[in-house]
Amino acid sequence: xSLFGSLDIAGSGIDAAQxxxxxxxxxxxxxxxxxxxxxxxxxEQTPVFVPSGxxxxxxxxxxxxxxxxxxxxxxxxxxxxxxxxxxxGEVRVPDxxxxxxxxxxxxxxxxxxxxxxVFADAKTAYQSALTLGT
Amino acid sequence: MDGIVDVLQYAxxxxxxQQQATANNLANSQTPGYTAQDVDFATSLQQAIDSPNxxxxxxxxxxxxxxxxxxxxxxxxxxxxxxxxxxxxxYQTTVDMLNAQFRLISxxxxxxxx
Numbered sequence: 001x002s003l004f005g006s007l008d009i010a011g012s013g014i015d016a017a018q019x020x021x022x023x024x025x026x027x028x029x030x031x032x033x034x035x036x037x038x039x040x041x042x043x044e045q046t047p048v049f050v051p052s053g054x055x056x057x058x059x060x061x062x063x064x065x066x067x068x069x070x071x072x073x074x075x076x077x078x079x080x081x082x083x084x085x086x087x088x089g090e091v092r093v094p095d096x097x098x099x100x101x102x103x104x105x106x107x108x109x110x111x112x113x114x115x116x117x118v119f120a121d122a123k124t125a126y127q128s129a130l131t132l133g134t
Numbered sequence: 135m136d137g138i139v140d141v142l143q144y145a146x147x148x149x150x151x152q153q154q155a156t157a158n159n160l161a162n163s164q165t166p167g168y169t170a171q172d173v174d175f176a177t178s179l180q181q182a183i184d185s186p187n188x189x190x191x192x193x194x195x196x197x198x199x200x201x202x203x204x205x206x207x208x209x210x211x212x213x214x215x216x217x218x219x220x221x222x223x224x225y226q227t228t229v230d231m232l233n234a235q236f237r238l239i240s241x242x243x244x245x246x247x248x
Contacts, residue, residue: 005154005157006156006157009157009158010160013160013162016161049162051168058158058171058195059162060158061161062162114215115157117218118156121221121222122153122222125149128229128230129225131233132229132233132236133233133236
């Protein structure tokens, strides 16, 4: 653990929350994508969080192990006016629910705020340590 | 453990570890299957202070016994945020007390008490 460990740990939490905000933003931005039937639909992206650090010791924060991709089958929709539609007038649209994305976004936001507040607390504590002997 | 400076120094280290554990718990508040960590140094420090020959203290990391949510995570964000505030204040208080001790030593050695 480095000299100002709590700052690194809170920073890793902020990074993870930022990644989560980014994936929800990407999911919402791609909600209305349209793919032809012979191609995959946009798959919902979710970050995979794993704790860092050795077992039995105070952890080193959190890291994003990867981005999990959801179902790319999507939802088959009848939209004959779409340029991507096949002879039967079918297209694929992503299986992304706006409601659950909004919930994820709020959770990511709260997660970000909690980590930022720990960062501020840790900074205050470390600053007081720098007054030692003065 | 002999002398108040040693005790306070140990307490500063202990609170720092507690703060790291709290920061780590909050960083992992959304990690599936994560179990929150608690750090206790006060019990062991009290025993070391009470022991007549001056014992040694150690900080113990343990798993939080709270029941996990459906994703296997048992971090209570509210509790952890309160802990973070408490630990910051405790850290500052302990540092203030250390500074007071240093001023006493400095004054006793012919320097300034303030």
